[in-house]
Amino acid sequence: MKKYSVGVIGCGHIARKAHLPNIASKYRLTAVSDVSADRAEAAKNDFNAEYAFDDYKKLLALKEIDSVHICTPNYLHVPIALEALEAGKHVLVEKPLAINAEDAALVFAEAEKRGLKAMSANCYxxxxxxxxxxxxxxxxxxxxxxxxxxxxxxxxxxxxxxxxxxxxxxxxxxxxxxxxxxxxxxxxxxxxxxxxxxxxxxxxxxxxxxxxxxxxxxxxxxxxxxxxxxxxxxxxxxxxxxxxxxxxxxxxxxxxxxxxxxxxxxxxxxxxxxxxxxxxxxxxxxxxxxxxxxxxIYAAEIDGFYKAVEEDSPVPVRPGETVNVxxxxxxxxxxxxxxxxxxxx
Structure with missing residues (x-):
């Protein structure tokens, strides 16, 4: 499998527990971003990322990044996901992908339109x-x-x-x-x-x-x-x-x-x-x-997502499943x- 270049937006508990260690061990952790510059810098140092930003837009501007993991508070999931898709990045979004079904459907529609993958992180x-x-x-x-x-x-x-x-x-x-x-x-x-x-x-x-x-x-x-x-x-x-x-x-x-x-x-x-x-x-x-x-379970979830990206196959957590929940x-x-x-x- 290709060693995908990954950015992580939000460096709080779930990012440090689930995403950052399992990205760093198998993929290329290119950049991290957090509204707290100190948190972003700590994540960069702890998980050997190449860049740290306090503005996620700077992360999205990096052309080498293939995909983005969104680990922010819930209300930011959809707007950041839509911006990431617009920037040509695949998105793995911490649960809940959106705070309502209608907004989730917007993300999936945008991903489909652009030929990109979007998935909710449901590790259970x-x-x-x-x-x-x-x-x-x-x-x-x-x-x-x-x-x-x-x-x-x-x-x-x-x-x-x-x-x-x-x-x-x-x-x-x-x-x-x-x-x-x-x-x-x-x-x-x-x-x-x-x-x-x-x-x-x-x-x-x-x-x-x-x-x-x-x-x-x-x-x-x-x-x-x-x-x-x-x-x-x-x-x-x-x-x-x-x-x-x-x-x-x-x-x-x-x-x-x-x-x-x-x-x-x-x-x-x-x-x-x-x-x-x-x-x-x-x-x-x-x-x-x-x-x-x-x-x-976190590594399995992430690997399943990138397998779908690699093979251009459906993501393991299908869009319709997330919308129904x-x-x-x-x-x-x-x-x-x-x-x-x-x-x-």
Missing amino acids: RYITESAIIKSFVDRGLLGDIYYVNVKALRRRGIPPYGAFTNKELQGGGPLIDIGVHQLDLAMYLLNNPRPLRVTGYTCAKIGNTPGHAWADRGKWDPEKYEIEDLACGFVHLEGGAVLNVETAFAANIKEDVFCVSLMGTKGGADTKPLRIYTEDQEVLLDAVPAHLSMTN LKIIDGIYRSAEEQREILLQ
């Missing part, structure tokens, strides 16, 4: 457990999937840093931040059925009131808390299956839960911890792995606001 597909369950589903071993339960719940996990509690900059709270990962995984396991209608509920009961206990992420500021701390939704899918989703940054539960559960006519499955539930000769059986090999999120937020079921177009 690459977790070992996800691949195993996907294989069971695709081979028909679980039968017809009729119910899916999606959970992305933290007991106390409100991010006290960055723009995470700013609704205008992030587009929402746990639903669009951590729920989007689990929703993408669920829809991927189901082979992306079209969402038809959704009912949603959101509330802020903990994040916006002082005096609550906080955990290892640190203490947040209740006066600057503009998002939900709980969101849930019920979605009807094409083909007859239904999906229930629960997400929270803060909830009075026993422990954090991140799991997609499937119920089918022949069997069921949980992603975390991995369990397969089935039956044989009138005996109920639970399958538990004796060993699971771990995958570098964002339609569900849009619908949950709108349903919660209008207190009615929303029909999805």
Whole structure:
């Protein structure tokens, strides 16, 4: 594979954890950019980039850059992606690719028009457990999937840093931040059925009131808390299956839960911890792995993107899949606001 020349815009936590090390180890990390010149320079030094900028437009002006990874706050994803595409760069955009489905569709349309690749970074597909369950589903071993339960719940996990509690900059709270990962995984396991209608509920009961206990992420500021701390939704899918989703940054539960559960006519499955539930000769059986090999999910995601660039093949996270997930999120937020079921177009 060609050693692609890559630029990274935004040098915060997700860039340093997921993108920069896995680009530097296999591709050419040409430039980094961040509104903080110190952060950009630190990333340049730590990951041996050639250039560091405090203005992403200077990065986009470099002709040698083939692609750009966008790791900024959510509200900047779309405008930067559109500028990058206009500059002739492929784009890998941290989730959520956009804060609504309509804006995501604009990015994909622009990429298609220019013959470039655009992809949302949804790494949960690459977790070992996800691949195993996907294989069971695709081979028909679980039968017809009729119910899916999606959970992305933290007991106390409100991010006290960055723009995470700013609704205008992030587009929402746990639903669009951590729920989007689990929703993408669920829809991927189901082979992306079209969402038809959704009912949603959101509330802020903990994040916006002082005096609550906080955990290892640190203490947040209740006066600057503009998002939900709980969101849930019920979605009807094409083909007859239904999906229930629960997400929270803060909830009075026993422990954090991140799991997609499937119920089918022949069997069921949980992603975390991995369990397969089935039956044989009138005996109920639970399958538990004796060993699971771990995958570098960020490297797998990045390599999958560049394989699509190299072969001019569809990106692993297809545009229609990303748009459908964002339609569900849009619908949950709108349903919660209008207190009615929303029909999805």
